[in-house]
Amino acid sequence: MFEMSAQSKGGRHIRQWLEDNNVRTRGDKTIPLSMIYRMLGSTFYYGEFEYPKKSGKWYQGNHPPLIDKKLFTKVKKQLKVPQKSKWGAKEFPFRRLLTCGSCGSVIVGEEKFKKLKDGSKRRHVYYQCSKKKDYDCKERYAKEVDIVEVLLAMKENLLMPTKDLEPGLRKDLKKQVEIMKLTDESITDDKAAPIYIEYALRKGSDFEKTRLVRNLDTKLVLSDKRLERDYSYGQTSNRK
Ligand SMILES: [Zn+2]
Numbered sequence: 001m002f003e004m005s006a007q008s009k010g011g012r013h014i015r016q017w018l019e020d021n022n023v024r025t026r027g028d029k030t031i032p033l034s035m036i037y038r039m040l041g042s043t044f045y046y047g048e049f050e051y052p053k054k055s056g057k058w059y060q061g062n063h064p065p066l067i068d069k070k071l072f073t074k075v076k077k078q079l080k081v082p083q084k085s086k087w088g089a090k091e092f093p094f095r096r097l098l099t100c101g102s103c104g105s106v107i108v109g110e111e112k113f114k115k116l117k118d119g120s121k122r123r124h125v126y127y128q129c130s131k132k133k134d135y136d137c138k139e140r141y142a143k144e145v146d147i148v149e150v151l152l153a154m155k156e157n158l159l160m161p162t163k164d165l166e167p168g169l170r171k172d173l174k175k176q177v178e179i180m181k182l183t184d185e186s187i188t189d190d191k192a193a194p195i196y197i198e199y200a201l202r203k204g205s206d207f208e209k210t211r212l213v214r215n216l217d218t219k220l221v222l223s224d225k226r227l228e229r230d231y232s233y234g235q236t237s238n239r240k
Helices: 002-006 011-020 033-040 069-080 144-153 167-181 189-203 206-215
Strands: 048-050 058-060 098-100 107-115 121-129 220-223 226-229
Touching: 002 011, 002 069, 011 033, 011 167, 011 206, 033 069, 098 107, 121 144, 121 220, 144 189, 144 226, 167 189, 167 206, 189 206
Parallel strands: 098 220
Antiparallel strands: 048 058, 107 121, 220 226
């Protein structure tokens, strides 16, 4: 939760992620937003607590901290920024999938609205180098529609059914198999994954896209205006 919040994910996204992963309260209820914000503001998770409350007396707990103070501070800053005005609160599902091939920086997302002749607006999403490592990086941006096409071309081997997936995604994949079995009983799990991927990429919600990206064992490099699979990633990775 802290990591997601530090990456500009809002409370609603975190709530859906918790629901998706069957994280519930002791009373077996879904976690309310208020509790999420309370937890994100609690120093207890990096090991310190104040007793009595508001006394100014701080103690070091003897439990192993779940996060470090740096992450806590980052989240605290993040929560102070009004969620609506901050473009970082918008969802850019492919941001973490990409790195800049020219300088190795992380990628940022951006949206633009183009006015159409009939007066309506069309939304375009771009991803480009954050220039954190090289201020003068000349790498070009990638359009979200192109990223989707590149991923679709790889859809046959983006998700291994044997992999350790998040429960929510696993459940949706299973559902996909059941739906397909209605018309063809011989369908196997590995046949359903590419179809689910196509659904999520083309028609899925931002949450579904982000969840899919989080579970992929693939990264892409934005290099010379082209998107390529990052072969340095995955071989030694040991994702939870
Ligand atoms: Zn760059």
